[in-house]
Amino acid sequence: MxxxxxxxxxxxxxxxxxxxxxSCSSSGSKRSNDSKGLGHTTGAGICHSYTEDGRCVSLLKIxxxxxxxxxxxxxVSRRSNDVKRVGFTVKEAVELTINFYRRNYIEGxxxxxxxxxxxxxxxxRLVRVAKTLRTEYRxxxxxxxxxxxxxxxxxxxxxxxxxxxxxxxxxxxxxNSLKALAPEKNKTDIIRPMSYLSNSIEAYADxxxxxxxxxxxxxxxxxxxxxxxxxxxxxxxxxTIADALYKxxxxxxxxYSGYVPVSNDSRLPQLGTPVPMIRENRxxxxxxxxxxxxxxxxxIVDPAHxxxxxxxxxxxxxxxxxxxxxxxxxxxxxYEMILRVPGxxxxxxxxxxxxxxxxxxxxxxLKQMGIAVSRAKHxxxxxxxxHPRDINxxxxxxxxxxxxxxxxxxxxxxxxx
Amino acid sequence: MTQLVYDGxxxxxxxSIFELYERKIGDARVVxxxxxxxxxxxxxxxxxxxxxxxxxxxxxxxxxxxxxxxNEIYQCFLSELPEMEGTLVTFIRHVFDSKHSVEKDYSxxxxxxxxxxxxxxxxxxHRMEAFVRFQRTTDDLYIASIDPDFNVLPLIISxxxxxxxxxxxxxxxxxxxxxxxxxKDTFSVQEVRMEWEAxxxxxxxxxSTCHEEELVYQSLWKNYFQTINIQARNNHKxxxxxxxxxxxKYLTEKRTS
Ligand code: SF4
Numbered sequence: 037m038x039x040x041x042x043x044x045x046x047x048x049x050x051x052x053x054x055x056x057x058x059s060c061s062s063s064g065s066k067r068s069n070d071s072k073g074l075g076h077t078t079g080a081g082i083c084h085s086y087t088e089d090g091r092c093v094s095l096l097k098i099x100x101x102x103x104x105x106x107x108x109x110x111x112v113s114r115r116s117n118d119v120k121r122v123g124f125t126v127k128e129a130v131e132l133t134i135n136f137y138r139r140n141y142i143e144g145x146x147x148x149x150x151x152x153x154x155x156x157x158x159x160x161r162l163v164r165v166a167k168t169l170r171t172e173y174r175x176x177x178x179x180x181x182x183x184x185x186x187x188x189x190x191x192x193x194x195x196x197x198x199x200x201x202x203x204x205x206x207x208x209x210x211x212n213s214l215k216a217l218a219p220e221k222n223k224t225d226i227i228r229p230m231s232y233l234s235n236s237i238e239a240y241a242d243x244x245x246x247x248x249x250x251x252x253x254x255x256x257x258x259x260x261x262x263x264x265x266x267x268x269x270x271x272x273x274x275x276t277i278a279d280a281l282y283k284x285x286x287x288x289x290x291x292y293s294g295y296v297p298v299s300n301d302s303r304l305p306q307l308g309t310p311v312p313m314i315r316e317n318r319x320x321x322x323x324x325x326x327x328x329x330x331x332x333x334x335x336i337v338d339p340a341h342x343x344x345x346x347x348x349x350x351x352x353x354x355x356x357x358x359x360x361x362x363x364x365x366x367x368x369x370x371y372e373m374i375l376r377v378p379g380x381x382x383x384x385x386x387x388x389x390x391x392x393x394x395x396x397x398x399x400x401x402l403k404q405m406g407i408a409v410s411r412a413k414h415x416x417x418x419x420x421x422x423h424p425r426d427i428n429x430x431x432x433x434x435x436x437x438x439x440x441x442x443x444x445x446x447x448x449x450x451x452x453x
Numbered sequence: 454m455t456q457l458v459y460d461g462x463x464x465x466x467x468x469s470i471f472e473l474y475e476r477k478i479g480d481a482r483v484v485x486x487x488x489x490x491x492x493x494x495x496x497x498x499x500x501x502x503x504x505x506x507x508x509x510x511x512x513x514x515x516x517x518x519x520x521x522x523x524n525e526i527y528q529c530f531l532s533e534l535p536e537m538e539g540t541l542v543t544f545i546r547h548v549f550d551s552k553h554s555v556e557k558d559y560s561x562x563x564x565x566x567x568x569x570x571x572x573x574x575x576x577x578x579h580r581m582e583a584f585v586r587f588q589r590t591t592d593d594l595y596i597a598s599i600d601p602d603f604n605v606l607p608l609i610i611s612x613x614x615x616x617x618x619x620x621x622x623x624x625x626x627x628x629x630x631x632x633x634x635x636x637k638d639t640f641s642v643q644e645v646r647m648e649w650e651a652x653x654x655x656x657x658x659x660x661s662t663c664h665e666e667e668l669v670y671q672s673l674w675k676n677y678f679q680t681i682n683i684q685a686r687n688n689h690k691x692x693x694x695x696x697x698x699x700x701x702k703y704l705t706e707k708r709t710s
């Protein structure tokens with residue numbers, strides 16, 4: 037029993053330390069189980085549970101160890117913090133993953149680590165866990181490995197051959213903040229593996245088109261995370277970095293993590309400062325608009341509007357700033373423009389395009405298709421005659437804000453401020 | 454009006470639709486055996502499932518609909534909702550009576566209704582793929598019981614069959630009293646039925662039938678689940694939306710005892 041108590045304790049400490057990394061995605065990769073071994077990865081990913089803070093639990097998210105030679109101010113595992121230090125052996129990490137997976141608790145493993153000894157030594161251990169899972173246990177579930185900043189390219193390459201996704205965190209939205217809060221890290225150590233991976237992923241993908249037997253190389257690509265609210269950058273700065281990362285390094289995802297105070301360091305928001313959850317949420321919505329709604333960065337934030345509006349979502353915010361483009365005729369407008377109407381999502385837009393081929397659409401049909409007509413009606417015309425009158429930005433904003441459903445979802449979060 | 458009473462099987466339902474056309478019954482209602490109520494003004498027709506007739510309807514649908522839409526018909530059937538037969542009959546008639554493909558005509562009520570019901574069923578399927586919790590027994594069987602809102606077990610078999618190809622498993626639907634057993638020796642699945650008393654109210658196995666490490670892993674998982682919550686971000690509303698309370702009884706991490 038003693039052994040299990042030790043494992044219990046390690047799991048507690050090492051999952052507690054890992055939980056501030058918000059990524060839990062298990063999507064973007066397909067692995068079949070042709071060899072009748074264990075596991076498969078379907079591409080869409082599955083959330084097996086949700087914590088009481090409402091976040092998806094998809095992966096076993098742990099550090100291999102919380103020993104760390106660095107002293108990043110925002111991190112619980114920082115060298116100067118007085119916490120108990122433990123570490124899993126490779127075998128322990130592997131057994132936990134397998135046994136959780138077999139019970140259908142998880143989609144796979146997200147393994148990160150404090151830096152012990154040096155970057156290469158740490159990375160080598162992470163790779164060994166992934167390798168053991170894939171080769172000895174014939175595991176086809178999802179593996180996300182953290183790339184340790186400053187580790188060698190050869191280790192990054194090996195990691196990519198076993199893992200589905202790799203990530204190296206940008207950590208903070210400016211080099212100055214990085215210097216101030218994570219003095220031992222530097223931009224180059226973070227960007228270099230990112231750039232190497234981006235090039236290699238592309239090269240492997242190209243080769244695979246010609247040579248089928250080319251091995252999978254980080255098939256779910258790479259992601260990164262930025263902590264927001266720990267340092268003074270505005271949303272324009274945050275989104276500018278995200279935009280550059282998407283374009284330059286073809287990242288699959290940029291995660292925004294509202295800073296959760298973990299220390300009384302005077303460089304940081306004090307303990308008890310609320311987590312900027314609405315801001316975080318707005319950043320995700322803005323990010324979504326860039327990736328799926330074909331919005332450009334400048335349409336969402338610009339020097340005149342450097343912060344996202346906390347009261348309303350960025351799509352509505354854009355529409356209100358651009359009322360001269362509306363209303364659009366839902367029966368004739370093209371897909372891109374329909375997508376930009378507040379209250380219409382991707383699925384509804386597709387339905388409109390398909391449905392209007394059969395008959396022209398009015399409010400009733402639009403409602404049936406699941407469109408939030410109470411919001412969209414201010415921005416569109418259809419066959420129905422009763423359209424809201426022209427109205428100015430301020431009045432429209434007030435009217436939409438008052439709509440009960442919307443206010444209801446916002447208040448519980450707002451009340452914490 | 455004519456009431457067509459069928460046995461509740463998919464084949465029976467398709468046979469009913471065959472008869473609607475064969476006998477040119479315009480004003481009709483198709484009902485399941487159990488939910489049939491005699492109505493004075495309605496005549497009664499009992500439908501015996503007939504493979505040939507059912508196939509003819511299905512092949513007819515193949516000519517007119519994409520695979521996705523046909524899957525939606527089946528998913529809709531598995532919903533077991535009271536309005537399911539009515540919706541399906543209206544939709545299938547609309548399909549057969551139209552010259553052109555209608556499956557994307559979302560301005561039509563029945564086209565939308567089918568999609569919406571199928572979507573609900575799909576969500577329940579997806580939930581089961583997420584919320585099934587296996588427990589390992591002393592004889593190395595991974596066992597889970599479920600109680601889904603819709604009859605989604607047939608839809609999740611292939612997912613689990615591929616994922617857990619190297620372990621014996623059994624997923625049992627407590628409400629409908631049947632299960633699927635997979636054997637890693639033959640790589641095949643089999644439908645099983647257990648004596649009701651043997652499984653009723655046993656969402657979790659008694660300790661005596663658990664593998665020696667089972668309870669340890671359950672407790673590791675529960676602790677993990679507690680630890681990764683960030684208190685400063687608690688959001689009960691969101692939590693409940695994602696994991697509705699009715700599923701808690703099967704979730705190891707939500708188990709209170
Ligand atoms: S290197 Fe990583 S684990 Fe170590 S203190 Fe910095 S953020 Fe924390």
